[in-house]
């Protein structure tokens with residue numbers, strides 16, 4: 222292996238996301254909000270990681286920093302072994318938001334082809350790829366429909382297909398199933414697990430649902446608010462997911478674990494004092510034992 | 511597509527009903543209203559109902575068929591008033607179309623410029639708004655004078671420029687709003703896709719601006735016709751509807767129905783121009799908000 226090839230393979234085996242001491246603050250008219258403080262996180266290739274935490278704890282901010290939609294105020298962000306901006310320009314990730322964000326004047330097929338069109342993929346190849354993806358998300362009959370004719374869940378599937386169009390090594394998803402009913406949501410989760418498995422993409426998935434995070438993820442990252450930081454990372458060892466996973470004892474155990482991690486958060490500043498007093502008491506009690 | 515035709519037929523019926531109602535009100539007031547009009551606090555708010563002020567609709571209708579008396583405009587003895595109005599309308603429409611085209615191009619360019627850089631928006635928008643507060647009557651002779659300096663300049667060009675002056679405004683404002691209408695999620699998506707300014711413009715901003723652009727174009731079309739007629743009158747350009755109105759109003763003492771015939775001709779031109787935009791509207795149905803038919 223030549224040195225160049227080694228460097229190449231080095232880049233290929235770099236983690237999907239590497240965050241070092243990432244800090245982000247917003248300066249509003251009424252002072253500064255620290256949205257992210259001291260975030261360290263490494264997401265391996267093909268790994269599925271969920272971000273969970275109370276509203277306003279900086280999950281979306283973190284995702285947007287990875288996507289290079291926001292500049293961090295401090296720290297280092299590497300995506301696929303490159304600076305975030307380079308990775309965005311190289312289309313190293315696909316992204317889906319809470320709103321599908323499709324273009325209403327384009328058919329489902331044309332919406333999925335959009336990223337390929339933007340990056341100069343020729344027509345025949347675009348068509349072939351879009352057809353493949355439409356089948357993957359189960360919308361073959363709706364290829365010629367326009368988004369306003371589709372249900373919210375179907376639109377979201379189109380958005381996911383669009384995010385997958387360029388076979389990115391990384392998928393960024395911000396509450397993509399937030400607006401769906403429970404049944405559709407579970408079906409979409411099954412599909413997402415399957416798609417992530419088939420494409421080998423790493424996924425960073427923001428959610429408010431503990432069962433969703435547990436079902437989907439290899440690791441659940443628990444965050445706390447003001448300042449937003451990572452307080453716990455819960456590994457989920459459930460093996461291959463099927464519908465039965467949702468009823469497995471391990472599933473409930475993992476949910477409990479994440480819930481406790483979330484509950485143990487020193488959320489508001491005033492409570493934090495109380496909690497630390499409690500911890501001090503517990504520690505001294507343990508010491509006494 | 512059937513739903514679409516149905517909607518258009520429905521709209522046509524509504525327009526016909528509205529016109530008939532207007533005509534009925536006119537006739538009823540003419541026959542039953544006070545001869546000296548209606549006054550409020552000494553100001554006449556409804557017109558006199560004399561034949562000189564308000565001819566019967568039938569008289570106006572007949573006026574179209576009357577032979578054109580020689581004088582101001584001579585088309586030969588066999589021409590009727592209708593011929594004069596149509597002929598003048600064709601001239602006016604042509605000048606208005608040139609003005610409309612210039613106005614649309616200028617308005618779009620301004621909107622693009624303002625969208626490209628926020629600085630331009632802050633710098634230009636006040637002037638765009640200010641431009642419309644200048645009275646057209648004052649502006650027209652000025653534009654006509656500027657033109658006289660150039661050898662290639664024809665008098666009708668001044669008229670088209672003035673029409674453009676009215677037409678560019680709604681386009682600039684509507685398009686500026688339209689270009690900034692895409693939601694944050696769309697803008698974010700295009701940024702994540704590393705789309706450049708041009709790609710974002712062509713694939714996102716222009717399509718999103720269509721629902722804003724269509725009403726603007728309609729206003730611009732009607733404005734171009736109004737601007738043309740006003741400019742014809744104030745620069746004294748012959749052959750158009752403006753000149754016709756001027757001539758008929760001077761002969762109107764005997765027969766006001768001719769004047770009304772010319773005014774109706776002008777109104778029809780404005781409507782026709784606005785309706786022509788409908789063709790563009792139909793061609794761009796795909797970009798309407800929430801368009802669902804295929």
Ligand SMILES: Nc1ncnc2c1ncn2[C@@H]1O[C@H](COP(=O)(O)OP(=O)(O)OP(=O)(O)O)[C@@H](O)[C@H]1O
Nearest residue numbers: 247248249254256275276277278279280281282283
């Ligand atoms: N553009 C911005 N300007 C100012 N403050 C911002 C901005 N974006 C986010 N914030 C602040 O940063 C903090 C984190 O916001 P963020 O949207 O990342 O939260 P979140 O965890 O995604 O919340 P949710 O679960 O409700 O979506 C919040 O306090 C928010 O007010």
Ligand SMILES: [Mg+2]
Nearest residue numbers: 280281282395
């Ligand atoms: Mg959020």
